[in-house]
Amino acid sequence: MNIRTDAITELILKAAHEAREETANIPAAERIPRVNWPVECTVGPGLEGAIASETRVGFVNGARGELSYCGYDIFDLCAYSSFEEVSYLLLYGKLPTVKQLDTYKAKLIKDRPLPHTLRLLMGFPVEEMHPMAALRLGTNLMRHRLTWHDSDAGRPSPDQAIGADEDSIPMETAPKGEQKAIYEFKSTKKTRPPNAPQGTEDAAGLRACIHLIAGLPTIAAAIERIRDHHLPIEPDPELGHAANFLYMMTGTRPTTEEERIMDIALILHADHGMNASTFASMVVASTLSDVYFSIGAGIAALSGPLHGGANEEVLKMLESIGGPENVETWFEKTMRKKKKIMGMGHRVYKTYDPRARILAPLAAHLAKNHPAAAPLFRTATQLETLVVATLGKEKQIFPNVDFYSGIVYKCLGIPPHMFTPVFAVSRVSGWTARVLEYLKKNRIFRPRAIYVGDFGKEYTPIEGRAKKVKQTTT
Numbered sequence: 461m462n463i464r465t466d467a468i469t470e471l472i473l474k475a476a477h478e479a480r481e482e483t484a485n486i487p488a489a490e491r492i493p494r495v496n497w498p499v500e501c502t503v504g505p506g507l508e509g510a511i512a513s514e515t516r517v518g519f520v521n522g523a524r525g526e527l528s529y530c531g532y533d534i535f536d537l538c539a540y541s542s543f544e545e546v547s548y549l550l551l552y553g554k555l556p557t558v559k560q561l562d563t564y565k566a567k568l569i570k571d572r573p574l575p576h577t578l579r580l581l582m583g584f585p586v587e588e589m590h591p592m593a594a595l596r597l598g599t600n601l602m603r604h605r606l607t608w609h610d611s612d613a614g615r616p617s618p619d620q621a622i623g624a625d626e627d628s629i630p631m632e633t634a635p636k637g638e639q640k641a642i643y644e645f646k647s648t649k650k651t652r653p654p655n656a657p658q659g660t661e662d663a664a665g666l667r668a669c670i671h672l673i674a675g676l677p678t679i680a681a682a683i684e685r686i687r688d689h690h691l692p693i694e695p696d697p698e699l700g701h702a703a704n705f706l707y708m709m710t711g712t713r714p715t716t717e718e719e720r721i722m723d724i725a726l727i728l729h730a731d732h733g734m735n736a737s738t739f740a741s742m743v744v745a746s747t748l749s750d751v752y753f754s755i756g757a758g759i760a761a762l763s764g765p766l767h768g769g770a771n772e773e774v775l776k777m778l779e780s781i782g783g784p785e786n787v788e789t790w791f792e793k794t795m796r797k798k799k800k801i802m803g804m805g806h807r808v809y810k811t812y813d814p815r816a817r818i819l820a821p822l823a824a825h826l827a828k829n830h831p832a833a834a835p836l837f838r839t840a841t842q843l844e845t846l847v848v849a850t851l852g853k854e855k856q857i858f859p860n861v862d863f864y865s866g867i868v869y870k871c872l873g874i875p876p877h878m879f880t881p882v883f884a885v886s887r888v889s890g891w892t893a894r895v896l897e898y899l900k901k902n903r904i905f906r907p908r909a910i911y912v913g914d915f916g917k918e919y920t921p922i923e924g925r926a927k928k929v930k931q932t933t934t
């Protein structure tokens with residue numbers, strides 16, 4: 461099932477062994493058998509500690525640095541599994557049989573080509589947009605395929621829309637009150653075919669989840685191609701998920717080892733508890749919006765530099781340090797200025813992030829033969845040593861998943877602006893799994909904010925405000 465690359469498997473098993481030895485003395489997490497709502501918990505700012513739902517999708521033990529999906533340890537999944545199998549596991553809650561995996565893979569193959577969505581996307585200035593903005597737009601454009609609900613409401617199919625190229629749209633400079641808008645859709649009010657999927661139900665269901673898991677790599681890869689002034693590349697049905705993604709993005713079929721490392725990177729990023737982007741997806745789904753909108757919210761949340769955007773920032777940071785010999789001075793200056801080091805620290809992990817434990821040796825393995833990445837890797841390890849010896853001891857700050865992923869991606873030929881989209885291409889599997897799970901017992905999210913403002917203020921009409929402000933300030 462797994463692509464055979466024994467040297468890579470060895471690296472993962474070694475990292476697993478070291479992690480298990482180092483954390484053997486830390487007690488295992490206490491199991492909470494079932495939540496009896498309403499539940500008592502201590503909540504900090506940013507909802508830290510708040511319990512929002514039960515889940516069987518994944519578990520993070522921050523104290524021991526453990527991560528598992530549906531009960532399977534991340535080290536085992538990286539050593540023996542594939543992204544297709546892992547995304548099936550997250551969606552269905554169990555590992556597939558050979559037949560189930562074949563069927564699932566066939567669905568991914570069918571959903572991977574998105575000529576219609578890409579045609580729509582290419583009507584936008586993709587090369588001027590941040591790839592995460594373009595990816596978010598792309599998922600929204602994918603939505604039209606399954607959302608019969610919109611068609612039912614009498615909205616036109618984008619197939620029949622006149623090209624939305626701004627320059628080609630005649631506009632009235634001085635409106636003359638014309639009866640009809642000049643720019644309009646040629647609406648033909650379709651009627652629902654008898655076997656059409658059910659409106660938003662389908663766009664909120666498993667079918668849409670698989671469509672998104674299969675489609676996001678196609679969109680992300682096309683974004684890179686368009687930015688690079690090339691046409692998108694069609695997926696190759698003979699290639700697996702990770703290999704197809706690399707092929708569609710770079711135009712070159714990856715080697716077996718590159719494919720395996722990309723596959724591992726996708727497994728590592730697939731799910732991670734109630735992080736900001738997962739929560740954002742779930743909040744949108746809880747309103748009974750649909751999965752496309754939910755994933756769009758996840759992509760938006762992931763793009764921030766405190767979340768998925770950190771991997772791009774790490775590479776910039778390592779490049780700006782200028783070499784391992786400058787690390788000490790750079791670190792002291794950064795600490796004096798009380799600046800954060802990108803790729804370090806985590807809300808949940810108070811020890812090594814297990815994903816960093818896997819990505820570090822993979823980065824080392826690839827950087828060996830990559831002249832541009834080798835000094836960056838040496839800079840990174842030097843910085844890691846300093847941070848662990850100081851901030852690690854004082855504040856439990858260790859490398860997180862983003863610290864080494866950028867070096868791995870660089871060696872795979874992925875440019876830095878695509879690092880966060882790569883994260884999204886993987887995390888869509890966790891987002892969709894958790895959204896589906898939550899919808900089974902849905903309750904709209906509605907936390908509270910404590911009002912600390914004034915009450916009973918007297919309303920002053922606008923003309924009297926400047927005077928009043930002047931009076932109160934003198």
Ligand code: ACO
Nearest residue numbers: 766767768770799800801802803804805806807855860862
């Ligand atoms: N470098 C230096 N100091 C740090 C760092 C860091 N990367 N992270 C936290 N600290 C310090 C803070 O300055 C703070 O110190 P203080 O108590 O003296 O004021 C203390 O540690 C706690 O920091 P918070 O920001 O409150 O910790 P929180 O749990 O809220 O933040 C976060 C976690 C956002 C990941 C943070 O560590 C950070 O900003 N890291 C850098 C960005 C990054 O790598 N993000 C990716 C995270 S992984 C992911 O999302 C996929």
